Amino acid sequence: MEKLLSHIQSPADLRKLSTDQLPQLAKELREFIIDVVSVKEGHLGASLGVVELTIALHYVFNTPEDLLVWDVGHQAYGHKILTGRRERFDTNRQWGGISGFPKRSESEYDTFGTGHSSTSISAALGMAIASQLKGETEKQHIAVIGDASIASGMAFEGLNHAGMTDANLLVILNDNAIGIDPSVGALKNYLTEVKEGRNPRQNNMIRSLNFDYSGPVDGHDLDKLVKELERQKQLKGPRFLHIVTTKGKGMKLAEEDQVKYHAPGKFDRITGEVITIAEENVPPKYQDVFGLTLVELAQQNEKIMGITPAMPSGSSMKFMMQAFPDRAIDVGIAEQHAVTLAAGMATQGMTVYCNIYSTFLQRAYDQLIHDVALQDLPVIFCLDRAGLVGEDGATHHGVFDIAYLRCIPNLVIFAPLNETELRNILYTAQLSPGHPIAIRYPRGRGESADWKKPFKIIEYGKATLLKEGSDVALLTTGTIGNNVIKALADADNAAKFAHYHFGFVKPPDETALHDIFKKYKVVITVEDGVVTGGFGSSIASFATEHGYNAKIRILGVPDKFIEHGSIRDLQQYCGIDVKSLKDIFSHY
Template sequence: MQKQLLTHINSPKELRLLKEDELPQLAKELREFIINIVASKEGHLGASLGVVELTIALHYVFKTPEDLLIWDVGHQAYGHKILTNRKNIFDTNRQLDGISGFPKREESEYDAFGVGHSSTSISAALGMAIASKLKGEDKHHIAVIGDASIASGMAFEGLNHAGVTDVNLLVILNDNAIGIDPSVGALKQYLTNVKKGTQRRNNIIEALNIDYSGPIDGHDIQKIITELERLKTVKGPKLLHIITTKGKGLKQAEENQVKYHAPGKFDSSTGEIIFKSTSELPPKYQDVFGHTIVELAKQNDNIVGITPAMPTGSSLKFMMDEIPERAFDVGIAEQHAVTLAAGMATQGLIPFCNIYSTFLQRAYDQVIHDVALQKLPVVFCLDRAGLVGEDGATHHGVFDLAYLRCIPNLIIFAPRNEVDLRNIMYTAQLGLENPIAIRYPRGRGITLDWKQPFSKIEIGTGIQLKEGENLAVLSIGAISKNVTEAIEDFDVAHYDMRFVKPLDEKLLRIIFKNYNTIITVEDGTIKGGFGSAILEFAAEFNYKNPIKVLGVPDDFLEHGKVDELEKLVGLDPRSLNIYIKKLIY
C-alpha cells in the first residue's frame, strides 16, 4: 500500500524533503483533501483545484516564507494554506473564529500580502522587490495572477512600472480562461491565440520589457519545477505563462466551472451538488434585479446593463441571455464600468451599472468625477451591501452609505424588500436628473409574491411601518426585517427612511416632535453612515432628542455566517429586542 505523503507534511520544510517523483502523488492527495473538506464545509473550490501542481512547485522550489509569494484575489490559495501549517485547522475555513478564506498577513508568515479583491498582486510584489533591493536583500518575489485579473487596469499599471525596474520579480500568469465567469475582452483573445500558436507570443509582455516564457502545462509538475529553477537564475522582471484547468481533478468542476467556483455543499465522492429545495423560499435580491431589468429593458429601449466580471453573481446574466446587445460584461474593471456608464448616459441611454458594494470602492473617483460632478443619471445597483458573511472583511459592503453620502448630486436608496427594489428600478428609468445608488443585500429577501405591478417611488420620502409611543426606530434597507421582529411586542414606532440622501426632512420633523428618543439602525458602518446623517439633521435644526446609533462598529469585521455576525455587533432581532427593552422599561 502506498504511504500517505500529505499526512506528514505541515510546512514547506517537510515538502522540500520529498523526492521530485513523489510530488504527483502529493498533488493527488492535496486535491482529495481540498475536495473532502470543501464538500461539507463549503467555500471556493475550482480555483484551488486548478493550481495544486503550481502551489506545490512554488513551495518546493522557492524558500518561502523568506521568498515572498503573493496570490492575486486568493480564491486559489487553499492548497497554499494547507501546506503552510494550517492543514489541521483547514476545516475551520471561512467560519466564525476560524481561518480566513483568503491570504491574510496576521494569520501566517507565509501569507505575504492580504488579498480578497483582484489585480493587486503585481503592484504589491513589485513594491516588495524594490524594498529588497534598497535593503540589499537577496530574495525572490512571486505574484500569481489569473488571466481575468491581469486584464484589470491596475495589473497593467504594475507591469508597466515593472518593465523599467531592475528587480527580482516573477509574475506567474495562471491562464484558465475564467475568473468567476468566463474571461472577456481582447486580452483573452490574445492569450487564446498564444495558446493556439497563432500569435507571436512576445507581442505584449516582452514589449513591456519583461522576460516572457511559456506557455507551459500547469499540471505537469516536473515541467513547472524545471522552469521555476531556470527562472531563479534570470535577472530582472519576468513572466511565466502557464495553462491550467479550473476545477482540475473533479469532473463536474471541470465541466461546470462557473457553478463549481463556490458550489456550496456537494458529495465528495460523486461531485454532485446537494441542492436545497427553494420552491417555497423568497427570491435572491440579485435575481429580483436580474428579472426586473429584463422586464424594464423590454419596455424601454434606452436601458443598458453593465457589470465588471459578475454576470452570474449579479444576475445580469438574464439580460445577457435575452438582450445580449444591450448587456455588457467589461471584465474586472470597475473604474471603466463606471465611466463607460457615464459616457452612455451623456447620449441618452439609461445605464444600470451593477457592481458589488465592496468593489465600487475601487471606482470611487469615477463616481465623483465622471458621474456625480456632471449630474449624469447613471443607476448604480450595489449588490452584496451590508454584511456578506463568510468572505469576511475584504467583502463586507458596510462602507457604501458612508462613502457615497458625502457626494453631491447623488441619490441613495436602500430597499426594504424585493418589491421596493423593483419599484425603485422602475422609478430610476423614468427620467431622473441625478445619478442614484440602490444598495441591497446578498441572499434572499422576505417576499414570496414579489413580482407585483410597478409603482413610482417619490424621491426622498420615508414611510411609517408601525405606530408607537415615546420611542421611534428609524431603519434603512433590509435590516428593517430584524427591527420589525425585535419590536413586535413593544409600543414603539418604526420608520423605514428608504433614502439616505436626500433625507425625508418633513417626516423627520414629525418624528423628532412626536418621540422622545430616536434609534437608528443600519447594516453599515456607524461612522459617517445613516445614523450620522440623522445626527447631522438634529444638530442643524437644534433638536435635543437623545439619538442612539446602531450599526457596524468602527472595525473590520471578520468572516462568519451573516446571522452570527449580526449577533456579534448587536443587529440580530434578539440583541435589538434586549437593547430597546432597556430603553423603554
Template sequence: MEHPLLETVNDPADLRKLTKDQLPALAGELRDFIIDIVSTKEGHLGASLGVVELTIALHYIFNTPADQLVWDVGHQAYGHKILTGRRDVFHTNRQLNGLSGFPRRSESRYDTFGVGHSSTSISAALGMAMASNLKGETEKHHIAVIGDASIASGMAFEALNHAGVSKANLLIVLNDNAIGIDPSVGALKEYLTNVKKDRQLAKNNIIKALNFDYSGPIDGHSLPKLLKELERLKKKKGPKFLHIITTKGKGLKKAEEDQVKYHAPGKFDKHTGALIVQPNKEEPPKYQDVFGATIMELAEQNKKIVGITPAMPTGSSLKYMMKKFPDRAFDVGIAEQHAVTLAAGMATQGLLPFCNIYSTFLQRAYDQVIHDVALQKLPVIFCLDRAGLVGQDGATHHGAFDLAYLRCIPNIIIFAPRNEIELRNIMYTAQLGLDFPIAIRYPRGRGITLDWKKPFEEIEIGTGVELKKGKDIAVVTIGNMAQNASEAINNSMGKERIAHFDLRFLAPMDENLLHYIFSTYKKIVTVEDGSIKGGMGSALCEFAVKHRYKNKIKILGIPEQFIEQGSVEELQFAVGIHPKSIAVQLNKFL
C-alpha cells in the first residue's frame, strides 16, 4: 500500500513541514500503516488506532523531543514510534532484537519515559517539568497522555493532587474512550461519562477543583479542533488539562465494534478486520481458563468464595465468574494496591478472596502483600497469572521476580503447579481453609493436559514429589519447568542416571524431600522460570549451607538482567531453560 506523505516523515521536524490541510491524509496513511503491520506481525492495535490524530497533533504543535511527551500506557504509542524515525523498522515491533512494544528510553530520544505499566505518566511528566523549572528552562513543555482507565489509579490521583499546586508547565491530555483493555469501571468513569453529556458539569468539574486549566471535552479525531486547542494551551503557563473523546480501534470497523478482542487481536485480515482463525484442533486449555473454570466450579459449592481482579477480567478469565456471580466477582480497575487490601478486608470477615493479579502487576502492591496480608496472616488466595517469561510484551511484563520477592516474606505459602490438574487441586485445597495467605503462580499460555477436568484432590501443604528415579544427578524443578526438564532428561545421554523432583512449594519447602535429595545425589540441577537471584535455586543453596551439604549445584533460570521481547521459546533459549538448553547442561554435568 502506498504511503506518499508518511514516507516523507522521518522525524517530527519533517512532520512540521506539512501544511495543516495535509494532516488528515497523513492520519489516514498512518492508520493504514499500523493496520498493515499489526495484521501480520501481531501486537496492540486498538489503542494506537484511537490516538492517530492526537499523535500527529502533539508532534506538530510541540517541539519534540525538546518538549517532552510521555505516553500512558505504551499500548497507544505505535503511531508515535512510526513518526519518530522508526517507520522502516516498525515491522520488528515486539520481536526478538526488534523494537519494544512500549516506549523505551534507550530506544529513542523521543521516548522520554519507559511505560509498560499504567498510571505513571503524570508523576513522570511532573517530575520533568519541576526539573525544568529548577534549571530555568521555563519555555519547555511537558505533556502526559493518559487514558481514562489509567487516570483512575491511585498513583495518577496522587500526581494530580501534587501537580495542581505546582507551578509546573505541565499539560495532561486525557484520552477518554471509556475502555482500557476491558471496559473502564468505577465512579470516575461514570463521572467522565456525565461530563461528556453535561456542559455545565464540564465547566465545574473535579479537575478544575484541583487547580488545572481544564478544557474540553473535544473530539479527539478532529485534527482542526486538536490543533487549535493545543496551540492555545501551548501559550498558557502552569498545569493544564485537555479532555478528548476518542474511539478505540478507530478506522477499522471490527476493532471499533469489539474493542476488547481487538486490543491485541493476533493476526487478522487487514482489509476486513476478520481474525485469522487457526484450523480447529483439540488443544490443552490456557492456564487462565483453567483458573476461570475452576473458580466458578468452587464458587458454586462454597458461598464464601469471591473473586477480585485489577482491570484484567478478560486476561485473567475472571470474566466468567463476573457473569455468573456478579455480586461475588469484582473488577476494581487499575488499582493493584486497593485490590490486595480489599481482599484482606474481605478475609477478616470470613470470606475466601481469590485475588487474581498478573505476576508483574503484583509488584505494584508489594507493601500491601506484606503489611496488610502476610503480617496479619489473612488467608488471601493470590493467583499470579503470567508468571515467568511471557514473550513479546518484554521486560515490563515478564513475571520474573515473584518467587524471589515473595520468598523473603514470612507467613506466606508459595506454590507453582506443574500442570493444569495441579492448579485445580491447589485452588481446591486453598478454599478448604488455610492459616496463611497463599500465592499460586502459573504461566501465560496453554498447558499440557487435554483431560484436565479431574475430580478435586487435596494437596498436602509443603510437599514435593519425585517424578523420576535416578542414580547420579537430581534435577529439581518448580512449576511448568517440570515439562521442560522432563523433555531434557529424556533427550540426555544418560537419562537413567538422572532423577527428577518437582518441589511444588517454595514456601514452606519440603525439607524431608530435600534431605533425601542432598543425601542421595552428589550433583543437583535446579530449573525455574524465574529470577536466579533469590529464587528456588538460591533457596536450595541456603538449605545446603544451613545443613552443611557439599553437593555440586547448578542453577538454571532467568539471569540477573532484564529480559527483552521475543517468543517464549526464543527467550527460554536465550536464558538457558529451553529443553534443549537444559539437556546440554545435563550432558555437561554427567
C-alpha cells in the first residue's frame, strides 16, 4: 500500500484524500510521531491521543484561513507534521530546531503561541470578534482544549464571555480525563457522568452558558468526526463539541501508563519500553529532594500542608499525597486558587508548602501580592523549574522569578546552592514562620548522592564565603554557583577570585556586601535569571545607594526570550556555562 504521509506538505494535500484514506494516514502519523519522539524525546501521549482529531480538523476546515488554536500545545505534534514541518520534525525542541509548542513566528498555521494552559478559548474568541468587525463572517475559529485545562478559571472566563456573543466560535473539548496527571475536581466528575450517560442533571452546564452543545463523540472515529465537524461548520454562534479520546492512543504502554508516557524520554519504538540509565549513587533530582523532605517534615509537624496546581508527579508532591492524602492537595490547573487557598490555610495556623513551577507562578502574581505578601502570611512557596529549563523553551523557562519577586515587600527569596541546602531551607522555613518565603530551585539533578543528612538551621539573611580571593569578588545565587566553582577549579588565576554564595537574594547580607565593596574593586555577579531587575541588579543598586564605585559586571540571562535547547546549549548562549565563565575569568 502506497504511503500517504510522505506526500502531504500542507493541509491542501490532505484535503485531496478520500475519507476512506484517512484511517491509513492516522496510522502513519502515529507511527511517525512514535519513531521520532522515541529517539529525540518530547511530549508523546497527548499528540497520539488527538491524531484523528488533528486530521479531521485540517481536512474539514480551510486552515490557515480558518483559525485553529491548540490549548497548551502538548498535543500539536501531528498538527506540525501536517502543516509543512514533517521534514524538520526531528529537530523538535532542539537548539535551532522547531518549537515543541505552537509558535506564531514558526508557521502561519500556528495562529496563537501557547505553552501555558487555558488560553485557547479567550484567544479564539478574540479572533472571532475581530473577524466580525472586519466583516469576515465565513471565517471559522476553533479552540481545542482538554478537560484539565477547561477547569481553569481563565477558560471559564472565556466561556462566560463567549456565551454573551454571537461570535463564530467552536470550542472542542478533548476529554481524556488526564492532563499531565489525572484530572481532578467536580467538573471532571460531571464530565465523567456525561460520558457515561448517567448525568442526573436536567440542565447541561454548557448549554446554560448559551453554547450549542454536541457530544460526546468518539474522538478516534474519523468518519464520525469528519461528519460532525462538517455539521459544525454550517452552524453559527458559540458552539461546544465534546469529544472523548484516549491519551497515548495506539501505543499500548502509553495508554496503560498515561502519566509516565506524557513525556517519557527515550523509549524503544517497537516495545514502548522506556530506556532507563542506571541511577545508582547518582545525585537526586531536586524535585525528589523537595518531595521526600516534605514527607519527613510532615511526619514531625502535623500542621504542614502541601498544595500543587496539577503537578504532583513533576514536582514530587506525589510523595506527600501518598503519605498524607488529607494534607496534600492537587487543585488542578488553578495557580491563582492555589496561592489564595494557601493564604487561607495560613490564616488558621497551618504551615503551607505551595509548590508551583516558576513559570506558572507568574499566573498568580496578583494573589501573591494581595493575598499573601500584603497580609504577611507565612506561606512557603517552592518554585520548581527555576532558571533555564531546556527543551520546553521560552514559555517554560523560570528566569523571571527573582526580578518579579524582589520588588514585593515582606517576601523572602532564597536560592539554594545544592540539594543539601534545599533540604535545610525547607526545614528552616517551617520552624519560626514569619514572612512568606519563595525557595527557587532548578529542574534536574543536584551535586551529591549523599544528601540525606541531619537537618541544620540556615541563618536568615546570611551569605556564605565559599572561597577566598585577592582581586575579584564573584557573587552568585542558587545552583548556578556550581558552574562558578567548577570554572574556578580549573582556572590558572583562581587565586584572584573570592566566591560568595548569596542564598538569600532578599533580604541580602548587607554586612557581607559592605565588606566586599570595601575590599574589592571588581565585582562579578552570576545568576540563572534575567539580568534586568535580577540578583545582579540588586547588588548594583546596593553599591549605588552606598556610594561604592567598584566595577560591577552582571552575568545571567539577557533581555530577550530564550528559545529551546539543552541546558548546556542555553547556558552557553547566555555565557554562564562552565567554559564561558572560565574564559571570562581568564581576562582578570
